[in-house]
Amino acid sequence: MKHTLAVLVENRPGVLTHISGLISRRAFNIESIAAGYTEEPDTTRITIVVEGDEIEQEQVVNQLSKLIDVIKISDLTAVESIQRELALIKVKASLETRSDIINIVNIFRASIVDVSRETMVIELSGDETKIDALCQVLEEDHGIIEIVRTGKIALSRGPIPAKA
Amino acid sequence: MIMTGAEAIIESLKKENVDVAFGYPGGAVLTLYDALYKANFRHILTKHEQGAVHAADGYARATGKVGVVIATSGPGATNLVTGIATAYMDSIPMVAITGQVAVPLIGRDSFQEADIRGITTPITKHNYLVKTVEELPRALKEAFYIARTGRPGPVVVDIAKDVFAATFDYEYPLEVKLRGYHPVNEGNQTVINQVFEEVSSASKPLLFIGGGVNLSDSSSELREFVEQSGFPVITSLMGLGCIPFDHPQFLGMVGMHGTYAANMATTECDLLLGIGVRFDDRVTGLLSDFASKAKIIHFDIDPAEINKNVIAQIRVIGDLKWSLPALMKKVGGVSGELKERVRPWREKVLGWKQDFPLTYEQGKDLVMPQAVVEKVSQLTQGEAVIVTDVGQNQIWAAQFYGFKHPRRFLTSGGLGTMGYGLPAALGAQCGLPDQKVVLFVGDGGVMMNCQELATLADCNFPVVVLVLNNQTLGMVAQWQRMFYGGRYSHTSLKGHTDFVKLAEAMGVTGLRVSEPAELDKVLAQALAVQGPVLVDIRTPETVDVLPMVPAGARLDQMIMGG
CATH class of the missing domain: 3.30.70.260 (ACT domain)
Known part of the structure; x- marks a missing residue:
């Protein structure tokens, strides 16, 4: 595990x-x-x-x-924790496909942080599976140019810090 | 006090009670060597940095003090790597001070630049790169503290060339503050109670002693526990000497070349107390079947050793100086009962010891290597400091010398470094000038650092170098004989080297034993020489180290013999 x-x-x-x-x-x-x-x-x-x-x-x-x-x-596996990863995804986007991408981005509660005539850069934070899911949809429908992911960060819930 | 970085290093070495450093000068450490010169600090100049680092290791093993080695940047530092790895595997306290190129040159592939910090990261307990003179005292203070406390180990302090010359207001820190380093010396009493319960209910208990007992100097505590419990005892290679070889409860060394009694007792015991051991693969044989009938209690100061190789039912974390006496307090009251309970088991294992002692076939024309070891033991009354190289010479020394005291068998156990023996013997003799130091080395290993014969002569260290010369890489050839159809690929060392002449060329007395009749006389003569001596002893080519558990086999699947 x-x-x-x-x-x-x-x-x-x-x-x-x-x-x-x-x-x-x-x-x-x-x-x-x-x-x-x-x-x-x-x-x-x-x-x-x-x-x-x-x-x-x-x-x-x-x-x-x-x-x-x-x-x-x-x-942090042993306690309740919030786990997040950040991804920046550069996807192929033409004038025709932009609106579909915006729809997908909204559904995933991601955001668009850069647009060019041929591409869009999407920022998404969440757990690994959520990022994987967005990447899959974007790749199949539009084509991904490049992805960067941070690796997971995690914080316990409640008042006790990791240093305690 | 205002001084240079180099002077600060000398002051710090003095504050750490370092009375000798082994090393080799070079460009990046010129300023440091200038300070050594001015301070008249004791320094042993070896002929190669590898010799210096093994000498510092041998010094540390023999004396229990931190060994110090100095080398220059680049090749000087990289020549230390094997020696640092050797010390790391056997948990030997060492501080290696290396010069680095000057700060503005770091990272530019400068002349004699090597990232020794990066290179030594996996083989050191910790390491430093010092780029400002202000951080130097703290780095040295921490280095010595880390090297000698907890589970000891080597620490590298890499110092940029300009730091040696920079001046500053020197003050040596009194205390070490490390947020991430707190060795557990005194452990948990509740665990001792649990151990006592197991100890007092086991019917086939076995004490398994390792190098940790040597390193923590807790041999006398161990011996008391052995006396009071009546439990049989085995040791690893590194644990030899912690219990006298002739102790009636001692069954010998366990593992690949262990005794029948030790290996069978491990297989049959119902409680195994591993004390300062790390369950190396040379000890366990087939891991899944190791001591499979036993509960295992693991005593170690390093929590990371627990469950690394063998799953322990009880873990006793802490210094053996704490755990052994804590257990003794409880055992002392029931000593008679314990001894009585384990009597049938003890008699059984001692029967094995009696029925299957270590033996060997006598040779006809040439001296048997085991006979050399036995003879040396006899002539030195078992009191010498024995250093070995790696291979057959090492195991025969372990099997046949008969060690009485801790810190008297110095050998590269974990890394198995050929070429270790000669410089380590040099370091041991430097640390123990009044002791007889005898090195058993093969004709292969002696050549790996033979340049240090010259250092022995220059320092007039009276080390007795016994070359067990079978004209072959004995241990490798043994494996080729046993497991590779006798195809001796590149293990024959038949050549033109005359070891007697080699010794003499370097200022070491050279003697030779060609036939058995000469052995006693020449050994006695060698031991009487005032100064270093090498004896070239011709031994038969095809003698096997036995018993032997083939790699990956169970401990009870020994190839006997002898």
Whole structure:
């Protein structure tokens, strides 16, 4: 099964090298990884989605915890959490097809962030399946030129932060 | 105090009680070497950076202190890689200080530039790239702290060339503040209670001792537990010496080349206490059938070791200096009962030990390698510091020397690094000047770092180098004989090298043993030499290390022999 981990690390040069080095050395199966600043300037938060059974997942947590730069790891799979991914999709769009694309975008509650004579760029945030669904419709009906996705980020519901 | 970065490094080394560094100078560390010169800091100049890093490792294993190695940027640093990986696999405390090109040159493929931080990330406990002199004291303080605490390991501190020369107001931090590093020394008492319940109800318990006991210097705590419990004991390669070889409850080494008694006891036991072990594949054999009748209790300071290879029913996280005495407190009261309960089991396994001892066939024309090890043991009363290379020499030393003390068997267990032995022996002798240091090495491995014979001579370190010369890469050839139809692909080392002359050319006394009758006399002579000595001992080409559990087989599927 998939586990979503919130990994709090020191905001220092080389931290991502240590994380990626470990993942490669231990041959862990990482589905997505997304890093960014947090409410504390010296802390970076990395959301990692791991595929594997309980034993593998325990190893990922244990081995990551061993890294000196890693401050704390929370498994957000075990608690109620909000999970989101952001995608930007550049789709083929002519004068004739624009209105259909706008309809699809509205249904998915996505937004159009750029238009040219031949293309549109659509922004969508949501869970993985929602983004997959939009991509599928756009690809089949209109043709996708390129996609960029952020990887999943996640936050627990309720008052308790991952650092607690 | 105002000083340069280079001077700050020397001050920091002194504050960390470092009394010697092994290394090799070069462009990026010129300023550091200038400071070493001015401070008259003790430095052992090896002939190759790989020699320096293995020497720092041997020094650390022998003394328990942090080994320090210095190398220049680029090739100097990359020559450390094998030695760092060796130390990492065996959890050896080490700080490697490498020079890096100057900050403005980093990332431009400059002369002698290599990203040693990136290269060593998977083989270090932690590493640093220091680009400003102000961050230097904290990086060094943390490096030593991380290297020696918790599960020890190597730390690389890569320092840009301009940092060595920059001046600043030096102050060494008193404390380490690391948000993400809190080794658990004292664990959970409730777990000890659970362990005690298992220990007091098991009828076929077995203690499995590993390198963790050596590293944590908890051999005396272990011995007390062994005495009070009456449980039989086995060790891994790295655990040899933690319990005296002649202890009546000791069954020998377990695993691929383990004793019959140790491997059968592991297969038959109902409770296995793994103490400072990592259940390496050379120990477990076929993992799914390892100790399949037993509950497993795993003692380790590193939580990531638990359930990595073997699933443990109880995990005891913490320093063995805490867990073993905590368990002893409970066991002490019921010692008599325990011993009585496990008596039938103990008698059974000791019967195996008696019926299937380690033996070997006597040779006719050439000296048997096992006989060399036994003879050295006899001549040194089992008190020498034994260093090995990797391969047959290593296992024969492990099987036949008879270790009495911890930290007296230095060998590359995890990584299995050929070429480790000679420089490691050098480092061990440097750390223990009053001890007899004896190296068992093959004619293959000795050539991998033979340049360090010259360092032995230059330092006049009286290491006894015993080359078990079978003119073949013995262990590889053994596998070719057993599993590859006897096709000896590139394992013959028949050549023109004269090891006696090689030794003499480098200033080391060279001796030779060609036939069994000469062995005793020449070994005695070698041990009496004041200074380094190499003995070239011709041994038969096709001697197998036995018993042997073929890779991937169950522990009870041993090929016996001897």
